[in-house]
Amino acid sequence: MSDAYKRVAGERALDYVKDGMVLGLGTGSTVYYTLQKLGRLVQEGLQIKGIPTSKATEVMAKELGIPLTNFREHPVLDITIDGADAVTPKLELVKGGGGALLREKLVAGASKQMIVIVDESKRVDSFDGVSIPVEVVPFAVETTVERIRALGGRPTMRQDGDELFVTDNAHYIVDVTFASVPDVAALHDRLKRLTGVVETGLFPDLASFVIVGSARGVDVVERS
Numbered sequence: 768m769s770d771a772y773k774r775v776a777g778e779r780a781l782d783y784v785k786d787g788m789v790l791g792l793g794t795g796s797t798v799y800y801t802l803q804k805l806g807r808l809v810q811e812g813l814q815i816k817g818i819p820t821s822k823a824t825e826v827m828a829k830e831l832g833i834p835l836t837n838f839r840e841h842p843v844l845d846i847t848i849d850g851a852d853a854v855t856p857k858l859e860l861v862k863g864g865g866g867a868l869l870r871e872k873l874v875a876g877a878s879k880q881m882i883v884i885v886d887e888s889k890r891v892d893s894f895d896g897v898s899i900p901v902e903v904v905p906f907a908v909e910t911t912v913e914r915i916r917a918l919g920g921r922p923t924m925r926q927d928g929d930e931l932f933v934t935d936n937a938h939y940i941v942d943v944t945f946a947s948v949p950d951v952a953a954l955h956d957r958l959k960r961l962t963g964v965v966e967t968g969l970f971p972d973l974a975s976f977v978i979v980g981s982a983r984g985v986d987v988v989e990r991s
């Protein structure tokens with residue numbers, strides 16, 4: 768059922784897309800539906816260019832005939848459309864379930880708008896106990912993990928079968944839960960100050976609005 772909710776949210780985001788736009792193309796199973804529809808719209812004549820947030824999205828976009836560009840040609844994007852793992856009423860996000868958080872944050876941060884597409888299961892009141900992906904350099908990863916633990920987190924190295932998961936940027940992901948997250952931006956800052964941390968999956972202030980798919984159809988949620 769939640770796939771139907773992902774589809775309705777993922778497709779609705781394209782209502783905001785116009786000819787000539789440069790789009791950030793997110794990563795994940797909700798964005799999948801955006802890309803499928805975007806591919807059809809491009810075949811019908813829509814003129815856009817996309818910057819993918821992961822190798823997986825790049826492959827899919829190419830298969831669908833979606834024209835791609837890069838930051839050198841387009842340092843400012845019009846809209847990024849991307850999913851999320853958790854969304855609070857203040858539109859703070861946890862991202863990185865697919866391991867693409869670093870490129871996702873770079874692309875969203877360079878965009879005039881970030882449209883987030885989720886099914887209703889992603890709505891949470893807070894990030895207390897929510898798994899937060901943190902991208903770390905492999906060198907001295909044991910030390911970085913201990914420093915994350917010293918901040919009060921419960922870290923787990925993300926696996927890919929029997930191996931450690933490796934991101935598109937050749938880093939590892941540590942998934943961390945904190946019993947209490949009273950201040951999302953402050954937690955991001957504390958994690959980011961650790962030398963081995965490249966980026967966190969906390970996006971405190973990048974979402975412009977969120978499209979939520981549910982049995983009711985779609986709700987467009989603004990920051991409250």
Ligand SMILES: O=C(CO)[C@H](O)[C@H](O)COP(=O)(O)O
Pocket residue numbers: 793794795796797798849850851852861862863864865866867868871
């Ligand atoms: O951040 C992400 C990938 O790094 C995804 O946007 C997030 O994990 C949501 O994915 P899905 O739409 O498959 O639930």
